[in-house]
Amino acid sequence: MQLNLITNTDDxxxxxYKIARIVYxxxxxxxxxxxxxxxxxxxxxHIKYDKSFEDIACDKNIFECLDENSERHQYFNVNADDKKxxxxxxxxxxxxxxxxxxxxxxxxxFHHVDVIPxxxxxxxxxxxxxxxxxxx
Numbered sequence: 037m038q039l040n041l042i043t044n045t046d047d048x049x050x051x052x053y054k055i056a057r058i059v060y061x062x063x064x065x066x067x068x069x070x071x072x073x074x075x076x077x078x079x080x081x082h083i084k085y086d087k088s089f090e091d092i093a094c095d096k097n098i099f100e101c102l103d104e105n106s107e108r109h110q111y112f113n114v115n116a117d118d119k120k121x122x123x124x125x126x127x128x129x130x131x132x133x134x135x136x137x138x139x140x141x142x143x144x145x146f147h148h149v150d151v152i153p154x155x156x157x158x159x160x161x162x163x164x165x166x167x168x169x170x171x172x
Contacts, residue, residue, distance in 0.1 A: 041087075055078060056125040057114060059074045064120075067166060068127070073166075076138050076143075077140050077144065077170060078131065084144050089132065143163065143171055147171045150167070159171050
């Protein structure tokens with residue numbers, strides 16, 4: 037008996053899950069508000085810099101969780117059945133359809149309050165959601 041690996045060939049589902057994993061890892065799905073904020077930021081990057089969602093979802097310069105040495109990386113491999121991950125998935129699906137309001141006022145940069153990158157020193161953040169600061 038030979039087993040065949042079944043793979044998902046729906047590119048939209050693949051990117052939806054990858055972005056949802058990033059949103060989950062960066063926010064720990066702390067609340068719906070913070071999940072929507074991170075998804076809004078991703079959409080803003082897509083629009084402002086004309087970057088594909090695939091390119092955004094692979095950019096280690098944007099998302100700390102993509103770095104295997106990051107503490108947040110462990111959250112990237114969340115079980116797909118996790119209720120908080122499912123919330124992230126629904127929000128990302130709404131965002132990918134262009135139906136998520138911009139709750140971060142055009143922000144395209146962020147960082148967590150426990151880490152202050154050099155670029156943030158010369159800027160003022162425009163909004164805060166959970167433990168995340170958002171910048172233009």
